[in-house]
Amino acid sequence: MDIHILAPKAGADYPTHWNEFLVWFATDEACLAYLEKLRWPAGFVCPACDCADHPYRSSRGRMVCRHCGHQCTVTAGTIFEKTRTPLRVWLAAAWYATSQKQGVNALGLQRVLGLGSYQTAWTMLHRFRAAMVRPGRESLHGKVEVDETYLGISDRQKPIIAKGGKNNTAKTLIVIAVEMLEPKGFGRIRLQRIPDDTAGSVLPFVQQGIKPGSTVHTDGSAAYRALTELGYLHQRTVMLESDVAAHVSMPGVHRVAALLKRWILGTHHGAIQPAHVDAYLDEFVFRFNRRSSSSRGMLFYRLLQQAVVTGPVTYDDVVQKSALGQEI
Structure with a gap:
């Protein structure tokens, strides 16, 4: 199913303002349920055998395929894979980054969310940038x-x-x-x-x-x-x-x-850093092409929608071309 065919509605598929965001995503369990719905809008599909059936649910959020026994989690194979940062913080970062019309830099994100390190904020933003390019997007024309x-x-x-x-x-x-x-x-x-x-x-x-x-x-x-x-x-x-x-x-x-x-x-x-220019260009394109959106919450929805179908991005992946610089 093409996830981009969906027509999300404000207040039903995504929060319309910050206070509503806090109510929707008060716990990591609520965040996980939301991401699961985005990743499998028609119901769970096993990543290993493509079987569409309700999975067995075990401890620590693991889902077990009834057909092949494959175990997975909602965040496995996404930009959130193996993160030690709570999902509540991840979603708050996504909301803040998309609600600011001109975006946000890593230092600003660190201060707003009270993150323990600059590197954490910097990597989070780069992971989101990796999800800002939609595979199969329509070519320009006219x-x-x-x-x-x-x-x-x-x-x-x-x-x-x-x-x-x-x-x-x-x-x-x-x-x-x-x-x-x-x-x-x-x-x-x-x-x-x-x-x-x-x-x-x-x-x-x-x-x-x-x-x-x-x-x-x-x-x-x-x-x-x-x-x-x-x-x-x-x-x-x-x-x-x-x-x-x-x-x-x-x-x-x-x-x-x-x-x-x-x-x-x-x-x-x-x-x-010159080695990371492409990532910033992707973010600028994402924002520019959605500049006429009447709801910043829609950008939040679209970003997370792409984040759950984008492969893992590690800190080492981001910095492998150059040493980490203080990109304020």
Whole structure:
């Protein structure tokens, strides 16, 4: 069953405000029951044999398949697997992260929830970010602007050049795709870090995120010349020596680039490690594509809905590319 077909209702499928949240999730048992309903909305299905039947329930929240005897828990195989943090805290973190329109950084989450360590808050947020990309999500379509921009971030792992100097700034190249709505406005977006602005980097991004047959609007870069051969309608606007400013010719990508940079500087103080840029891009896309949601509780529901079908993410998984930095 496609879990995204469900039409959740405020007050029935998710709490509408913080006081209601406290009533719904007063105990870890209530949290576990809620996650079980999200993971198996039509009833328990054995992860080992796919048998759909009520399981035997043993101690410590274990469920035993009546068909094959496989034992599992609600959180096994999800981002909550083997966590020692109470589920009440996990769900509170999800509520706080989604209820804040601009998101939250790890230091802020640690303070609000009274977590014992910065690393715990940091890892929790990265686990949630791993769940923000929905598998099989619909490709962008219609008219789509595509362009690249450099994202300047403060790399705190590098030594300061001189005494009293500023932290080094790392520039990361990002490719942006924005659906353009008629008569005006923006639809959904996609973001991805790329090593360079060559055809070998930008064309796979287009193919993975934009439906063939769509009109792809780019600047005059030669990297996009093969778009027509790949099944796209290609609209080129050469910016060099043009009388029309770039942000006027291609307003979508420039607007998204400005919002992304403001979000990195505002919520995260520009201090994210280059190795983790992709995770922050995923969060920004998740938030931007749901910006018109009338209920922040719906974002909480969607995040947990994806969290119970996303595989485990450990602290070591998150930091394996680089040492942990103080991303305030």
